[in-house]
């Protein structure tokens with residue numbers, strides 16, 4: 423709420439600002455023009471870019487283990503395909519992503535009508551919220567989990583119900599089921615969960631699904647699916663094939679290393695996907711992204727290498743965290759949560775000075791924890807050396 427109106431109206435801001443209080447009044451005046459609820463949303467906090475850290479600290483080399491990116495670069499097949507297609511970007515992309523949809527449908531053994539592509543999975547998440555959430559309806563998610571779920575739902579005026587993870591950091595599906603009300607429309611289940619790295623098992627998910635009423639849609643975010651080793655991990659697409667109210671969302675950003683070019687997709691019943699298609703941006707998935715994803719789907723060799731390097735890195739982290747006496751959460755993804763037992767804001771700053779960027783977990787109210795992406799062998803080693811020095 424605004425305490426007093428801006429003294430000279432919005433147009434008067436060009437006069438020199440008397441003080442920060444005056445500036446705050448102008449901010450509040452403009453926020454009054456926002457759609458209801460937007461002003462109270464906290465913006466997504468991305469991992470700190472390497473360029474910023476290098477500039478700020480005068481470093482020439484920085485290791486970024488903050489955004490769960492692919493340390494081996496992009497899929498070579500995707501890269502080659504992009505290079506060969508650069509001179510076609512004067513043409514709009516195929517808005518329907520026909521070639522990519524056909525290939526993926528075959529690969530996944532699903533109805534092509536039940537697939538939608540977008541500008542990264544993040545764009546899919548906001549499209550899901552836009553398509554299904556009415557003002558005042560409820561969306562349930564784990565806490566902590568991926569913040570885009572909350573941002574997209576609140577932007578639609580929905581109420582966000584956050585259910586704390588269990589003491590073993592696994593998403594609490596029993597508690598989520600208890601949180602379902604007649605107003606619940608969407609549940610975003612991040613499996614594996616970001617940032618905890620844990621999974622819900624097939625048995626847990628199926629029991630959960632069986633308890634959901636028909637007015638609820640379950641969104642399974644499987645951004646890190648390819649890194650999962652646990653045989654109890656469910657195949658989300660089985661629920662789509664069985665005609666359940668389930669949407670599965672995935673990305674080419676992680677295992678295929680295409681985060682910078684933006685391509686993600688959702689699979690669901692064609693009737694649900696049809697609703698999303700009505701309101702998607704006409705050309706959300708750019709031309710090079712489609713070409714890259716099409717080629718990446720044939721790059722099994724790269725995928726296997728990425729998964730193997732990640733597994734080795736994850737094991738190395740466990741071994742080193744054990745040696746340093748630091749608690750951590752066993753992960754099914756390409757990142758690991760570790761308790762540094764120190765103020766993570768300070769550790770984050772100190773690590774940057776050593777040329778390493780991690781994700782400080784105070785953003786998820788875990789003031790001594792860090793989420794660290796698995797890098798190459800050299801990057802992981804540099805991080806551990808820096809961490810040991812910083813904590814000493």
Ligand SMILES: Cc1ncc(COP(=O)(O)O)c(C=O)c1O
Nearest residue numbers: 542543544568616645673675686
């Ligand atoms: C759980 C989860 N879902 C979705 C995304 C978004 O992926 P994309 O790069 O395709 O937008 C991320 C990215 O970090 C993620 O961690």
